[in-house]
Every structure is written in structure tokens, then in C-alpha cells.
Amino acid sequence: MDWGKIVRQGLIGGVALSFIVAVGLFEAFANRMVIDPILTSGWVLVLWVPVVFGYRATRQVVPDGATVRAARPADIAAGAVTGAIAGAVLGLLVVITSAKPDVRDTLLALSPSLVQRLSFGHSVGYGFGVLTLGGAILGAIGGGIDLVPQVVRRVVSTVVVTILGFAFGELVVGDILRSLGLRSVDQFFYAQSRGLKPLGAVILAVVFVALRFLLKGKFKAIRERIPLGTGETEENRATRRNWFLVLGIIALAAGAWAPNLFGLYLNEVLSNVGLFILLGLGLNIVVGFAGLLDLGYVAFFAVGAYTMAIFTSPASPAFDAPPQWAFFQALPLVLIAAALAGLFIGTPVIRMRGDYLAIVTLGFGEIIRIAFLSDWLKPLFGGAQGVLQAGFFPGEQRGGIIVQWGLVLATIGIITLIVGLLRLNATRLITAGKMSDIRAYSQPVTIGLLVAGAALTIFGLVSPGFAVWKIYGIEPPSMFRITLVFVALAAFVSWRLRDSRVGRAWMAIREDEQIAQQMGINIVTTKLLAFVMGAMLASLGGALFAVKLGSIYPHSFEIMQSIIILVVVIVGGMGSIKGVMIGALVLIGVLGGPTQPGLLREFGEYKLLVYGVLLIWMMLKRPEGLWPEARRAKELHQEEMLQDAWLNVEPASEGVSG
Amino acid sequence: MAERLLETRALAKRFGGLNALSGVDFHIDKGEIVSIIGPNGAGKTTFFNCISGMFAPDTGDAIYKGQSIAGLSPDQITKLGIARTFQNVRLFPNMTVLENVMVGRHCRTHKSILPTIFRSPGFIAEEKAIEERAKEILSFFGKRLHGYRWQQPAYVLSYANRRRLEIARAMATDPEVLLLDEPTAGMNPRESMELTELIGQLRDEWGYTIIMIEHDMKVVRDVSDRVVVLDHGVKLTEGTYEEVSTNPQVIEAYLGKTELG
Amino acid sequence: MATETINFEERRVKADVPTVVVDVFINAMKVVLLFFVAWSVVGAIALQVRGELISGAQWRDVLTGGIVLGAMFGLVALGYSMVYGILGFINFAHGEVFMTGMFGAMFMAHWTARNGLLENATPLAMLLIVLAAMIVSATVAVTVEKIAYRPLRGAPRLIPLITSIGVSFFLQYAVSGLFGTAVRRFPELPESMQQRFSFLGLLINASQLTVFIVTAVAVVALWWFVTRSKTGRAIRAVAEDKEIAALMGIDVDRTIVMTFMVGGVMAGVSGAMWAFLYKNVFFLSGFLPGIKAFTAAVLGGIGNLPGALLGGMTLGLVEAAGPTMLTAYRWAIPDVLAYVVGVASLAIAAWGFMRLRNRIIAQTSTNVSMVVLGLLFGVMSFTVLPGFHVTIPGTSQLKDAIAFIVLVGVLMIRPVGLLGERLAVEERG
Ligand SMILES: Nc1ncnc2c1ncn2[C@@H]1O[C@H](COP(=O)(O)OP(=O)(O)OP(=O)(O)O)[C@@H](O)[C@H]1O
Ligand SMILES: [Mg+2]
Helix, strand or coil, X not given: CCHHHXXXXXXXXXXXXXXXXXXXXXXXCCCCEXXXXXXXXXXXXXXXXXXXXXXXXXXXXXXXXXXXXXXXXXXXXXXXXXXXXXXHHHHHHHHHHHHCHHHHXXXXXXXXXXXXXXXXXXXXXXXXXXXXXXXXXXXXXXXXXXXXXXXXXXXXXXXXHHHHHHHHCHHXXXXXXXXXXXXXXXXXXXXXXXXXXXXXXXXXXXXXXXXXXXXXXXXXXXXXXXXXXXXXXXXXXXXXXXXXXXXXXXXXXXXXXXXXXXCHHHHHHHHHHHHHHHHHHHHHHHHHHCCCCCCCCHXXXXXXXXHHHHHHCCCCCCCCCCCCCCHHHHHHHHHHHHHHHHHHHHHHHCCCCHHHHHHHHHHHHHHHHHHHHCCCCHHHHCHHHCECCCCXXXXXXXXXXXXXXXXXXXXXXXXXXXXXXXXXXXXXXXXXXCCCCCCCCCHHHHHHHHHHHXXXXXXXXXXXXXXXXXXXXXXXXXXXXXXXXHHHHHHHHHXXXXXXXXXXXXXXXXXXXXXXXXXXXXXXXXXHHHHHHHHHHHHHHHHHHHHHHCCECHXXXXXXXXXXXXXXXXXXXXXXXXXXXXHHHHHHXXXXXXXXXXXXXXXXXXXXXXXXXXXXXXXXXXXXXXXXXCCCXXXXXXXXXXXXXXXXXXXXXXXXXX | CCCEEEEEEEEEEEECCEEEEEEEEEEEECCCEEEEECCCCCCHXXXXXXXXXXXXXXXXXXXXXXEECCCCCHHHHHHHCEEECCCCCCCCCCXXXXXXXXXXXXXXXXXXXXXXXXXXXXXXXXXXXXXXXXXXXXXXXXXXXXXXXXXXXXXXXXHHHHHHHHHHHHHCCCCCEEEEECCCCCCCHHXXXXXXXXXXXXXXXXXXXXXXXXXXXXXXXXXXXXXXXXXXXXXXXXXXXXXXXXXXXXXHHHCCCHHHC | CHHHHCCHHHCCCCCCXXXXXXXXXXXXXXXXXXXXXXXXXXXXXXXXXXXXXXCHHHHHHHHHHHHHHHHHHHHHHHXXXXXXXXXXXXXXXXXXXXXXXXXXHHHHHHHHHHHCHHHHCHHHHHHHHHHHHHHHHHHHHHXXXXXXXXXXXXXXXXXXXXXXXXXXXXXXXXHHHHHCCCCEECCXXXXXXXXXXXXXXXXXXXXXXXXXXXXXXXXXXXXXXXXXXXXXXXXXXXXXXXXXXXXXXXXXXXXXXXXXXXXXXXXXXXXXXXXXXXXXECCCCCHHHHHHHHHHHHHHCCCCHHHHHHHHHHHHHHHHHHHHHHHHHHCCCCHHHHHHHHHHHHHHHHHHHHHHHCCCHHHHHHHHHHHHHHHHHHXXXXXXCCCCCCCCCCHHHHHHHHHHHHHHHHHHHCCCCCCCCCCCHXXXX
16 A cells, blocks of 8 residues: 555645635535435535545556556555545644634634534544544545446446435426426425435435436437438538527527526526626637637626616716617617727737737726726716616616517518528529529529518518517516527527638637738738627627616626636637537536526635636646537547547647747 | 749848848749758748748848738738748647638638628638638548548648648648748658659649758759758759759758768 | 639739728827827926926835835736746736735734734844745745646646636635635734835835835845756756756756745745735735736746846836826926927828838838828827816726736837846747
8 A cells, every 4th residue: 555645645635625614615505405404515515525535545647558457455445544534634623623712813714613513513522533434434435436336336426416416406496396386396305494305315316326227328329310420411511500400499499488487596597697608608709719818808798788878877977968778779889889899909919929918908807997987987987886777768767678579570671681682692693603503592482581571671660669578677587588589699690600711710810820820811800800709799798787787887897707707618618609508507507607696605705716626627627618519529530549649739839940 | 934933132031149041032933843952940941931921031022923022911921822831730730621721711712700690692602612622622632631531630630641731721822832841851751752743743733833941852853943052041052953962062061961962 | 723713913912901900000009108108207297397296205205105016016026927938828826826925924923913023023023924925925836836737738828827817716715715805904013113214315114114125135035046056047947948958957847846936935025015014915915916016027028037126116116106197197288399299290191101102011001000190190289289188086096007008008019028028948939
């Protein structure tokens, strides 16, 4: 046994345990039950540590290709010792805390109630013993994990995931059950404290273990039956596109319907998630597609929110007679303002080195926030008081968005007309021999598009108000739905831009700017385009944010916001549209946004700590994100890759000369 | 006399105290293949960098078809019709083989934001044309960069294939002048022979005028119409391969590098 | 081949319009920035001569405040500069390293206050305080390097940068979790530290003098370490070229750790001084000073150690004097001056126009900028500028904005900084 390693891992584990406790996470989660009287989530936050370090203490670093040493029973002992050391360190912390109560002046979390909890209501010595013993048991589990048959490991992992999932997803499950009228089911599984009841937990665990073994391989079979095809033929691409479209529409419909299932709180969370998806998609164009690390992205969000607020609010500081426009009247202006801001901030940084760009955009973000905050520009932006009553309906004490269906139809009509006209033009060009005959454009469809488009446009413009929706900003479900519309728009635009000439140019710049320019890409316009697109999407988010809250303050636009949007994009997978959605769902939905609470409200002030850890962990272990673009990984041919493994390095960023 | 395509007059470039290029006069006519040789650090790559816009020359001028191009940006120069490859192959490693070549088409195509978002017929046609052209160019290398290779990321390619892909990417910009920086470096003898042949075809069939930096004297001998020797940023001499290879000055510059004889 | 259909004759050398517009805009930003700087300097001098700005005593305070602030920025900037020079990424977390140093100093100070050391043996207490901060900061810096940055050697540039943002968050909120979110105070200083006396013509109080002396000692020690010690030479070698340094038998990893340690020590000294001078310590205290210190590093030339100190001084002075300088915009531009500027601008426009006729395409951006900006300023000088003045209320709110504008301006006008940048061969982009 490698004693040095065991002691080292044990001590590191102990430090990790003590950190979790001393930082206050343990106490913060002490009252959130996982399984009602038995297990609190505070313990969950602690219990994994000895297991992991027990495992690490027995693992060796194996060079690629060498055979792994088989697990031995001695590993259990090694793991147990490691765990015991880790537990003992925590126990020591408890002992010290109870002996010297004034450590509390320095480390706030080390309170008498913590000592109480960690010594299990008995003496400190008892606590020390139990912690050490518990650590040893858990460490032994970690150390011996490879000795256990795989089936058992699968069962255990399923049980753990199921119980944690249902315990932490209690809000979602509970809301759904209640809205389906299954209150009794809810009460059967969940206790008063909102933790699982022991019996419920057992039943769920059994059911999911059974499901896992019954369904084994079934999903793969279903996936294989979907004719996606392999290889990049035109036909396969079309099939995939169709599937994508169908799935997208289903997702959209499900999203639009989802608020019905949820209560107010969840809907609020959901609409925040929507907002961050929108922002994330915008930043994804800048960072993910074009590789420009914009740390002042919140500036565009702020510009959108302020423009919207100033032109819609009856209390607008910028005007003596506020224009009080409606949301959609102000929206074009918001987009223009954001585009200008994008140009203004994008232009000076365009020729800067990548990391200088990061810090300068950060600087611009702060400059803009300070400007909004300053007394100097108070007559325009209201200074620290911000702009109140953003988007308020005339004569009402609340506001939001008015949707005039006539105008919506007219917009759809105009788009249809444009599509029709483009087709008409293409047909003309093809018959004149000026364009290659790529695709036959059926004449009746073209005419149909033109007629329908014209009809819709005329109808919409003649009676713009034939049906009017008032969406109140304080109603999360409707706000979520309208956010969803914008998200769909943003995703659509991102998707189309990505698979195009422009998208390839962005990608090339991201990969190697110097070479991209040498291959004929005008980096000035290409980068600015990314900036402007990103800015416009952010401003949409800002506009929604303004009417949602009804009042905006400069402190809503701190650097933190930029960073959190960035984390959403990175954790999801830079450059991946679906990744951004997953990232926002996981981070904003579960942990919460910078000021918005998520499913796990208990995280509260620790949210940002977790964000930091996640960011570091992602960069170290999975820099491509949770759900990266898979398209490139698809057809890797192993043999050539292995043969060239030594060449598989990042592009050198050195000068051109050899 | 054939059309004079590219010409440099007293081209000079300094890096700090180092004269990487001092007053290089050079010219190439349409349809020629000119090799530039010289010992390491002679300034060959710097010469390419000055022509291709990566650096602006300090003094002197580069003239392409009667127009001054010194100080223009790399993308402008590529647009004009001078494309290049790099000594230390620089592909877009995470883009597929096909995409790498399609990026080369960027400067010959136009469709921007709105047609892209609306997938206008013009956009679709252009996109299709880009792809076809890219595949046509890749098929120049036979089976090596064909079929399933199209969808592979560039980083999985073998070294020789990367060199080929770089040439393909440069070809995609529809150049008139192609600058190849040590195209056979790191290839085995069979591969460089094959590439030598292809370079001939690039001139004969594709109509490119080629300037090539090369250390492999067999390749130089087989394809070049003319050889220019650089040393310490100065043009030592130029002429046919035979003239140059027997020039005592050149032999001295190489300090007895035997492969010359 | 498809080449036959290509029309080579259409390919003429011409200026790219969007690029020219962007260049003109960038030049306009530079000119406007310089204009405002000049206006504020000239205005401040004019107002001062008339005795309408601030008193001599106030200037003296501004100056000492600026130098002291600058010294602290400079010490932190060293850490940014060294890491950027060697590893080529902005270590965002360095501001938090500085912040942990403040906490270390603050806790040690409380301990010495309880002991009576602070009151009775002030120099010894100060030494302990600075030592504590140095140890804490260096430990944090080295730990961070080991856990978060070392596995990322050779990763694409943005990866360590993003990681450092994560580290920065982690450190901030770990500190807030451990020690609370409330602002903590440095203990009251003994009477002896409050005295003011004259030093080199500046009226200075004892704590400022302490900061001064400590900084000077730290800088001298650093200079000695980098130039004379073996490790210091290794650091310089690695900063030149990692590969060759490795070939010469230098342990690059160890040297990088040493770099982080030295950076941490300097940040610790600075953190101790900061806590000592400004008293308030909390978990976000490191963020803004950190960014400003990075600005200082860029200002002086990144990778350049004397540059970092010079940059720090410059930034400190600018920040201290900034709010006052902003009030100088209430100085109305005299008519004569405006007309002189106007004539000069029109002359530049004319010159640009002449140059434009030479048709050297590569110079289009410059020439068009000369014409456009010359005309713009020319017209403005005869219409708006005479007598123009702005009164900005609440100038001290804009202090941070000034620092950022300095950053943007420096990176636009002189990206290599005042003394020129020094980067490892591997990191020269
Ligand atoms: N970006 C640069 N900065 C500083 N010096 C440079 C730069 N590029 C090239 N040099 C120097 O200029 C000289 C000429 O370099 P160049 O790369 O042109 O040589 P070369 O003839 O291509 O050599 P090789 O056969 O090794 O490729 C060398 O001494 C090199 O170090
Ligand atoms: Mg070379």
C-alpha cells in the first residue's frame, strides 16, 4: 500500500470536507430533506467526499496502453484508512470549534448548532468517533468499488440518481402531480418537509432499477430505427433536417404548454431560463461561433433594457412628455440601438489580441453601467433610481406586452411575400440561364405564397387590432411563452447562420484568425457582424427583462451578469445551440441566475461559488461542454487518428515563420 | 514575352536589428514555376509573408499585374489572386476537410446575413456551388481526400494529407499565383515525388503560376523553370537549376550541403 | 477546369469600404480621446492659474494619494505581468489573490491589536501583518496554479483565461462563505500612525509613508531576486523562451510555480498596504483593483516588470487626479484656441486630400481619416467649440470609468504599452 498517497488523499479529503462545512454549505442545506427523517441534503453534500477520495487513494495513474492493475481486497482497507483520515480531520474541526467558540468570530459558519449537528446530539468525542468511522466506511466503499460486480454498481448508481433526482426535483414533480389532480400521490411520496418519505424512496428506487434493466438497449433500438442515415448525402441531410424540424416543433409545443403544469414559482424559474437561453444564444454567436471572448456582454442587455424602458415608460426620465410606446413599437429602436452599441464596442476591439479583447469589452461593460448610474446622465437614464414603470400600459398600474394579432399576421404575410418573390426571381434567373438549376421551384407554390402573403399583409394592416392580447409582465407563464417565441427566433437565426458561408467564416476566425484572413476573409466585417448579431439578441433579452420587471436599475447590469451568461454558454458547450439551452436549464433552472432563484433555493449566496467550481471543473475535465456539437465526432476514423496521435495538438499560435 | 504577373522591387523587411530581407528584386511571369531556395533563416518565408500581406514590407514595393500591393491586407491580396500555404501547416483543425476548402471559397462568394437567414434560392445555389467546387478541387488529389474524408476534421489527417489539404484550400480561392512554402517538407520520397507531379499539373492544367520554397533539391530540379537563391535576406543569384547548382557562391552559402551537387 | 470561367481582369486593387469606415471610426475614437485629454489638461492648467480649480494643498493630497495608490497597483500589476509574459493568459484570479492578502493582513492585525503589539511594538506588528499577507497570498496563488492552471499547459488560449474567471469567483465566494459577506474593518491604528509630516516636499501621514517604504523595500527585494538569484534568472529565461529554458536544464514547472509565488508575495504586500490604508476589507475588494492593476500592467507594457510599476504609478495618478481633471471641462474653450485648432484641422484635411490623390490604396484609411476628421474638427472649431464647456456633476462617481477609458485608450493607441511588452516566444501572437 502506498501510505504516502493514502495520507495525502485523506488529508485533502479532510480539507475538502472541512471547507464544505466551514463555508456554510452544510448548514445551508441542513434543513432540506432528501429522505425525510433520515437524510438531509447537507449530508449529501458531504458524504460523497470520502467515497471519492477513497477511490482516488487506490487508483494509480496508468499510462495509455498499459494494463490496469486489478483491484485487490487491500484497496478496501486503503480506502477505509483514507476515509477515516478525512473524517477525522472534519471531526477535529468539530472538536476545535467546540473547544474554542471564538473561532466563530473569524469563520462564521462554525456555530454551536453545527457542532451539535456534527456530533449527532452527543458529546464531541462521540461525534469525532462517528465521523471517523463513517469516513472509514464510505472510504472503504470508494476503495473497493472496482471489486463489486458491475450489476451492483449499476443498481446503486440508479438508486442514488433516482432518489436525488426526485428529492431535488420535488418542486417540478410536486407541481405536475398537483396540476394533474394527483395530490394524494404527491402526499404519498413526499413528506411535509418536501423530502421523500422512506417508503416512497424505496418504491421509486425499485421502480427505476426495474425500468433500467427492462429498458436496457431499447432506446438504442428505437434510435437505430429512425432513418437518420450515415454519411453526408443530400438525402440524409434532408431527412435529418426534417427530423430536426419535427423535434423542434414538438419541443416548442411542449415548452408552450409546460407552464400549465407548473405553479407560480416554477413558472418564474422557467421564464428566467428562457431569458438566459436567449442571452446565451446571442453570446454563443460571439464566443462560440466567432471565438471572441466578450466579457462585457451585459452592456448590450442593458442597452436593450434601457432603450425599451425609456420609450415605453410613462415615467421616462429622458422625456418631458414620454412617448409611452408599446413594446413592439419600441422594439425596432431597441434593435437599432443595440446594433449601434455593437458597432461602437466592437470596432475598437477588432484588431486587438484575443485576451485584450476580453478585458476591453469588460471595461466597456463597466463604462456603460457607470454611465447609466452616474448623476451626470441622470436626466437621461435616471441615475441610481433607474427607470420605473417600464412598459406600463396607459392608465394601468402594471405593464407588459400588447400583441396585436393583425400586425403579427401582417409580419408573417410580409415574410411569406419575400419568400415568394425570392422564388419568383430564382425561377426567372434559372430560365434566363443566369443561375444553375439547383432545385426546381414549382410555379403554383410560388404563386400560392405570393397570394397568401399579400392577403395576410393586407388583412393584417387593415384591421391590426382584430384580436389583441395583453401579456402582463408580472405573469410568468405568459412571459415565458413570449420569451419562447424569441428563443425560437434566436435559435433559428443561429442555426441558419452557423451552417452557411458566414458561419464558416466565423468558425475559421475562431480556429485561427491570421490564417482566416490570409484565406480571404475580411475579419473586420466578419467580426463586427458577430458582435452586432450578438448585441441584437441580447437587446431582445433586455427588452423582455425591462417589461417583465417593470423597472430597471443599473445594478441589474453588473459584470456578474456577463460572466454568468458566459458560464451558461461554456457549460452547455461553446458553439452548440442545444448546449446553450441545456446549460441555461441546468444552471439557471437548478442553481438560479445572478439575482434569480432556481429550483435549489438553498444555494442562495453559494450559487456563485458553485458557478466558479463548475467553470473550473468544466475547463479541466470537459472543455467542450455538456452537450457539444456532435457532428464532427461522428465519423472519426480510428486508424488514421491513432496513427497521427502525436500530431493531435492545438494549432500553434506562434508567428508565421517556421 | 509572357505577361509579367508579380514583381518585387527592392523589397526590405527588418525585425529589430535583423535584416530579414534587404532589397530583394524578383519577378515571375505567367505560367512559370519559380523555386526559392536558401539556407535556414535566409528570409524565404519572410518574402512570402511580405507578398501575401501578412507583413507590410518596410521599404520597396510588390507589384501584381501593374498594381502596387505592398501594405494591403492579406484578405485583399488573396482576393486579388495570390494564395499561399504555410511552412508549418496551418489548417483549421476542428473544421472538416470539406469545410476547410469551402472557407477558401469565401472570397469568391457574396451571400450575407439576410439571404442566409431566409435560405433564399440564390443562397442555396451559391452554397451548392461552393460545395461542388470544393469537392472538385479535393478530387484533384485522387482518393486521398475523397469520400469519407470530406467529413473528417482536419486534425485527424496524416501529415502529408494536411499539406495536400492546405494546397486545396489555397486552390479554392481561385488564385493566379500560388505560393507554396516547403510543400514536401515532412513527406516521404514517394509522397514528394507524387506531389512534384501534382505541382506540374497545377501549372499545366489549372493554369496557376507557382512560386515555391523548397529544400528538397530533387523536387526543385524536377519542376522549376527558374531558381532564385536567397541568403541573409539578399538575392544571391538566379537562373536555371543547373546554373544555380554549380554556382560557387551558392555552394558556399550552403556550406557544403551535399545534396546540391 | 472551372478556372476558365474566372474573370481575372475584374480583379483590381481597390480599397475595402467597410474596412476603411471602421478604420476611420477607430481613428476618430483615438483623436476624440486625445482631444478630451488635451482639453482637460489645458483646462486644468488654465483654471489652476486663475485659482479656480483646487488649492495647492489639495493638489498635494491628490499627488500623494495617487502615488501611494499607484505603488499598490504596481505591485499587483507585477503578478499579472509576469504570468502573462510567461503563460500568455490574463490571470483574472490575481485580484482575488490580492484580496486574500488583505484578509490575511486584517486577521493578523486584529491579533496584534489584541496582543497590544500593534500599540507597543508597531514596527514589529507591521512586519507580522505584511508577512501574514504575503504568506496567505503566495499560498493561494501557488495552490491555484497547481490545481487549476497546470493541467492546462498548452490548451488553447481562452481556456486558462476562462478557468481563471472561475477561480476568481470561487475565491470570492469561498471567502464570503468562510468569513462572511459583511465589510470587516482593519483595527484602529495607534496615534503614531496618524501624524502628518513633510517628506520630500509632500505632506504625508505616517501610514502613507509606511506604504511607501514597504513598497520600496518590496521592489528592491524583487529586483534583487529577479536579477541576482538563480531562481530569478530561471524565471527570466523561462519568460524568454520556455523550450530553450527547458533544454538548458531549467525545471519549467517549478519556475512557473516560483513566478506565481513571487506574484503572490507582491500581491500580498500590496493587499496588506491596501487594508492598512483604506481599512475596509470584504470579499469583493480585490475585483476592481485587480482589473485596474491589469490595466496598469498593459499600460506599462505587459511582461515588462519596470513597466508594471510605471504603469501602476501612472494609473494611480490618473485615478487620483481624474475627478478633478473632469471638472476642468467647465473651462470654456477660448475662441482663439478654437480657431487655431480649426485652421490646423482644415490643413490636415487638405493634406489628406492631397495624399488621397496619390492613389496608394494601402494608405486609404489614413488619408480618408485625415480628410474626414480634419473637416469634422475644422467645422466644429468654427461653430460649436468656441466657448464650449461642460459641467459634470458627481465626477468622483466616474473614477472607475476613467480607469477603463485609460485602458481602452492605451490598447487603441499604443497596444504594446509605455515601455514595450515582453512575451515568451511561445506567446507572441
Ligand atoms: N515575426 C518575426 N519576428 C521576428 N523575427 C522574425 C519573424 N519572422 C522571421 N523572423 C526572422 O527573420 C529571419 C528570416 O526568417 P524566415 O522564416 O523568413 O527564414 P526562412 O528562409 O523561411 O527559413 P527556413 O528555411 O527555416 O524556413 C530569421 O532569422 C527569423 O528568425
Ligand atoms: Mg521558412
